[in-house]
Amino acid sequence: MIFVPVPGGRDDVNEKVRVLGEQVLSNNWGLVKKTTIELKRRNGEWQRQERETYDRGDxxxxxxxxxxxxxxxxxxxxxxxxxxxxxxxxxxxxxxxxxxxxxxxxxxxxxxxxxxxxxxxxxxxxxxxxxxxxxxxxxxxxxxxxxxxxxxxxxxxxxxxxxxxxxxxxxxxxxxxxxxxxxxxxxxxxxxxxxxxxxxxxx
Ligand SMILES: Nc1nc2c(ncn2[C@@H]2O[C@H](COP(=O)(O)OP(=O)(O)O[C@H]3O[C@H](CO)[C@@H](O)[C@H](O)[C@@H]3O)[C@@H](O)[C@H]2O)c(=O)[nH]1
Ligand SMILES: [Mg+2]
Incomplete structure (x- = not known):
């Protein structure tokens, strides 16, 4: 589960963010993924988005x-x-x-x-x-x-x-x-x- 900070704090994550799937684009020095999410807009509509992340730790x-x-x-x-x-x-x-x-x-x-x-x-x-x-x-x-x-x-x-x-x-x-x-x-x-x-x- 990817932690996605949303207004209102972490308890809201499942109500406002749905992680639908992910694809590993590269897993070498860092981990590059393309993740498909649905994000609840402030007007209540769900919107699908694809987002790439580069993860090499903190x-x-x-x-x-x-x-x-x-x-x-x-x-x-x-x-x-x-x-x-x-x-x-x-x-x-x-x-x-x-x-x-x-x-x-x-x-x-x-x-x-x-x-x-x-x-x-x-x-x-x-x-x-x-x-x-x-x-x-x-x-x-x-x-x-x-x-x-x-x-x-x-x-x-x-x-x-x-x-x-x-x-x-x-x-x-x-x-x-x-x-x-x-x-x-x-x-x-x-x-x-x-x-x-x-x-x-x-x-
Ligand atoms: N093989 C390989 N080595 C790498 C790669 N990228 C970096 N390195 C090597 O891995 C070492 C990691 O050294 P650290 O001192 O642990 O990390 P840093 O690169 O200095 O990172 C720090 O500064 C970054 C830039 O501000 C920060 O992003 C990072 O969090 C950390 O604070 C680097 O010096 C470099 O020699 C890569 O893609 N491949
Ligand atoms: Mg360093």
Whole structure:
């Protein structure tokens, strides 16, 4: 059963959404399905729709920050979908990864260490968000964590055997916010977390 949020909450799902059938279009790295549903319109009429979904599970991202230095840790890596869109493809992002069955807190800490080399003990959940709800099922849990020089336990860089070659950047918060305005930072979860620390006057 596919969870389809509808106005009024989950109890309404069977009264407003009927899943009639599904076809697996691709089941490789991600699961791509075409599902036929009937959706009850607000005027009471049922309407049949076909919708494609890309499911590669949920994810977690974490912005590492240092209050005294007013700095953040970000990463730069090649993202093929961005290249396919017509840009060079190296994207600046907070550390992030797929849950792979783990709790988002576990993933946030694991990815922080794997990708940036910083070991953090406490992470604070600040929001959860769908990044592309028209087609991608993924919900991202977004965290903050404080770091300092003692948190650095390795070079980071990600897992070479998974094709990761991740550069670690330490930036001042003002410089990072300027990079949103200039378009140098164009990853949604990263923009959301950087703006959050400014909005909440954390940095
Ligand atoms: N073989 C194969 N490998 C892939 C494919 N797509 C990605 N990978 C590899 O799998 C790794 C997964 O690394 P994670 O760190 O777990 O995930 P992520 O790609 O960084 O994803 C994070 O950021 C995404 C973009 O913002 C998020 O969508 C995702 O939820 C997560 O937060 C990637 O680095 C890449 O090397 C694919 O189609 N095939
Ligand atoms: Mg990652």
């Amino acid at each position: 994810g977690a991202g974490v912005l590492l920050y240092n209050r005294a230095q007013r700095t953040v840790i970000l990463t730069r890596q090649f993202r093929f979908p961005v290249f396919a869109h017509g840009e060079p493809g190296w994207l600046i992002e907070v550390v992030a990864g797929k849950l792979d069955g783990d709790h988002p807190v576990t993933t946030a800490k694991k990815e922080a260490e794997e990708e940036s080399g910083y070991r953090v003990h406490d992470v604070e959940l600040v929001m959860s968000a769908y990044m592309s709800p028209g087609s991608v099922t993924e919900k991202l849990s977004l965290f903050l964590a404080e770091y300092d020089a003692d948190s650095k336990v390795s070079a980071g860089g990600g897992l070479e055997d998974e094709g990761e070659d991740i550069e670690v950047l330490e930036l001042g918060i003002d410089a990072a916010l300027d990079m949103i305005a200039s378009g140098e930072i164009a990853d949604a979860k990263t923009i959301m977390l950087l703006q959050h620390v400014r909005l909440k006057r954390i940095l």
